[in-house]
Amino acid sequence: MRTGDYKQSYGELVTLIDSPPVWLWSTVLVLALVVAPYVLNAYALSFLTIILITVVGALGLNILTGYTGLISLGHVGFLLTGAYGYAVLVSKYQLPPLVGFLGAGLVPAAASLIVGAPSLRLKGLYLAITTLAFSFIINTVILEMRWLTNGARGIAVQRPEIFGVSFESDAAFTHLCLATAILTLFATLNIRRSRVGRAFVAIRDNDTAARVMGINLHAYKLLAFVTSAFITGIAGALYGIYLSFVNVEGFPFLLSIEALAILIVGGLGSALGAVLGTVLIVLLPEATRLVFSLFSAQMDAMFTTGAQELKSMLYGLVIILFLRFQPRGLVGVWHDLKRTWVNWPLRY
Amino acid sequence: MSALLTVENLSKRFGGLQAVADVSLSVTAGEICSVIGPNGAGKTTLFNMISGVLRPSGGRISFDGIDLATVSPWRFAAIGIGRTFQNLALFKHGTVVENILTGRHAHLRSTVLDAIIHFGRTRTEEIAARRHVERIIEFLEIEQIRDAVVGTLSYGQQKRVELARALACEPKLLLLDEMVSGMNQEETEDIARFVLDIRDELGITVLMIEHEMRIVMDISDRVHVLNFGRKIAEGTPAEIRNSPAVAEAYLGRQRADQAAGVSA
Numbered sequence: 299m300r301t302g303d304y305k306q307s308y309g310e311l312v313t314l315i316d317s318p319p320v321w322l323w324s325t326v327l328v329l330a331l332v333v334a335p336y337v338l339n340a341y342a343l344s345f346l347t348i349i350l351i352t353v354v355g356a357l358g359l360n361i362l363t364g365y366t367g368l369i370s371l372g373h374v375g376f377l378l379t380g381a382y383g384y385a386v387l388v389s390k391y392q393l394p395p396l397v398g399f400l401g402a403g404l405v406p407a408a409a410s411l412i413v414g415a416p417s418l419r420l421k422g423l424y425l426a427i428t429t430l431a432f433s434f435i436i437n438t439v440i441l442e443m444r445w446l447t448n449g450a451r452g453i454a455v456q457r458p459e460i461f462g463v464s465f466e467s468d469a470a471f472t473h474l475c476l477a478t479a480i481l482t483l484f485a486t487l488n489i490r491r492s493r494v495g496r497a498f499v500a501i502r503d504n505d506t507a508a509r510v511m512g513i514n515l516h517a518y519k520l521l522a523f524v525t526s527a528f529i530t531g532i533a534g535a536l537y538g539i540y541l542s543f544v545n546v547e548g549f550p551f552l553l554s555i556e557a558l559a560i561l562i563v564g565g566l567g568s569a570l571g572a573v574l575g576t577v578l579i580v581l582l583p584e585a586t587r588l589v590f591s592l593f594s595a596q597m598d599a600m601f602t603t604g605a606q607e608l609k610s611m612l613y614g615l616v617i618i619l620f621l622r623f624q625p626r627g628l629v630g631v632w633h634d635l636k637r638t639w640v641n642w643p644l645r646y
Numbered sequence: 647m648s649a650l651l652t653v654e655n656l657s658k659r660f661g662g663l664q665a666v667a668d669v670s671l672s673v674t675a676g677e678i679c680s681v682i683g684p685n686g687a688g689k690t691t692l693f694n695m696i697s698g699v700l701r702p703s704g705g706r707i708s709f710d711g712i713d714l715a716t717v718s719p720w721r722f723a724a725i726g727i728g729r730t731f732q733n734l735a736l737f738k739h740g741t742v743v744e745n746i747l748t749g750r751h752a753h754l755r756s757t758v759l760d761a762i763i764h765f766g767r768t769r770t771e772e773i774a775a776r777r778h779v780e781r782i783i784e785f786l787e788i789e790q791i792r793d794a795v796v797g798t799l800s801y802g803q804q805k806r807v808e809l810a811r812a813l814a815c816e817p818k819l820l821l822l823d824e825m826v827s828g829m830n831q832e833e834t835e836d837i838a839r840f841v842l843d844i845r846d847e848l849g850i851t852v853l854m855i856e857h858e859m860r861i862v863m864d865i866s867d868r869v870h871v872l873n874f875g876r877k878i879a880e881g882t883p884a885e886i887r888n889s890p891a892v893a894e895a896y897l898g899r900q901r902a903d904q905a906a907g908v909s910a
């Protein structure tokens with residue numbers, strides 16, 4: 299049983315990870331993920347890539363909905379503008395991919411100012427509906443701006459080459475997604491433990507008290523929108539590259555629901571929760587398919603033909619189950635396990 | 647000593663209800679002032695206007711030479727007004743330390759980009775903030791609960807955390823809204839001692855709303871009495887104790903006369 303929690307300087311009190319075992323296991327996990335693309339087959343690798351891209355998007359939504367408590371049903375709009383930002387800059391105007399990624403962040407960030415402005419007055423359900431409307435408007439705008447976006451035909455996107463390193467192969471592209479996911483995770487954790495993150499959480503928990511503490515509610519709500527949209531846009535660009543083709547049909551509304559499901563299943567307001575939730579939600583349809591295919595080939599066929607419908611049903615089901623039985627999400631389960639492990643054989 | 651806070655002819659109207667009417671008062675730097683009055687007298691509304699939660703319908707508040715009507719509500723913390731709330735307004739999912747750190751907000755500078763990189767300035771700033779928080783924790787004797795999640799603490803402890811959070815703003819004027827309501831004798835005496843220490847050691851002027859008359863009479867330098875939104879009396883605790891208007895507000899005319907008769 300580990301005991302005590304001794305700090306010798308204030309620097310140690312503000313570090314991100316204060317326990318050597320956590321450092322060790324995180325490093326082991328990262329190394330495993332670096333090696334994974336060479337070990338896994340193409341099918342499993344595609345899941346890993348999707349998980350890494352989705353982690354970025356989920357962390358983006360987590361800043362807005364998890365930390366700041368502003369519910370967004372329109373995050374697919376930011377994914378879409380991010381993907382188009384990248385595709386237009388890189389495929390259409392032949393700019394370097396890094397500029398493309400910057401654009402993939404900045405275009406949704408600018409769009410978020412428009413959808414964020416009403417959020418200064420709206421809360422809860424009303425805000426959710428506003429953001430929902432935003433994602434549909436964005437869809438239409440992209441379809442109509444044919445001179446820039448090719449309308450419904452979409453834009454083909456190549457795998458990028460950055461600083462002479464080609465990310466053409468699946469393994470290399472997975473590494474790019476891994477690096478982005480890790481950077482985003484650190485960015486999110488760093489925001490959370492700083493003045494800005496505390497302001498976000500303060501707005502979520504009690505906005506009157508937040509303002510009395512000197513937090514500018516308007517500025518910080520917009521900042522949450524901008525930061526969240528920027529990160530989500532990067533995820534959108536990666537997803538576009540992964541699909542190798544950006545059009546509105548590649549980004550169905552279901553992605554917004556999936557993102558919310560991830561946060562609820564993982565545990566709202568926790569970066570670790572967003573990661574755990576992503577793994578579960580991305581693998582859930584596949585795991586369900588595997589289980590059912592054990593029973594009959596007919597079931598298997600049903601999953602192939604009605605994949606989207608079954609996905610939305612599954613997401614609905616896990617959201618209900620988690621809200622009913624484990625509202626703190628997977629991160630709550632994780633904390634309970636950790637406590638049991640540390641205190642065993644005592645209860646607490 | 648000059649007036650730190652001057653309230654002139656302040657009014658607040660909610661539809662047909664005149665919550666605060668034509669109230670004037672001033673608080674001198676270094677004083678402990680109390681605002682008392684029966685329920686619904688407009689005390690909390692007065693506080694809400696002074697702390698920027700509500701905008702006045704009429705009148706003027708000037709603080710430290712600044713007309714508060716010209717200042718955005720979220721800047722009130724930066725110019726030196728801190729407060730606690732009557733019905734706890736803590737960030738209940740956070741730990742005690744996090745709550746108090748949030749109180750440092752107005753004194754920190756890092757932007758979202760600094761925060762992401764979290765190196766150099768932000769790190770120095772965070773360490774300094776953490777050190778400051780530790781001093782407040784020690785001052786209010788809440789070392790035992792510093793890592794506890796606020797939602798799990800008792801009412802008295804949460805009140806103390808709220809006081810700590812307000813102190814982290816380093817206010818010049820601290821507004822305490824019914825700090826000791828619902829506290830037992832021992833907790834009440836602790837708070838009275840802290841309020842005196844806050845004034846004497848930290849040099850913070852205190853304006854408090856209080857129903858608990860013992861603490862009002864024991865530690866206030868001046869007492870202001872509100873009834874139905876109007877100020878009916880002002881003076882030292884001794885003067886207020888003997889004021890017929892105050893006795894009438896609390897007890898009604900007949901009882902007040904009887905009480906006066908008994909004491910005479």
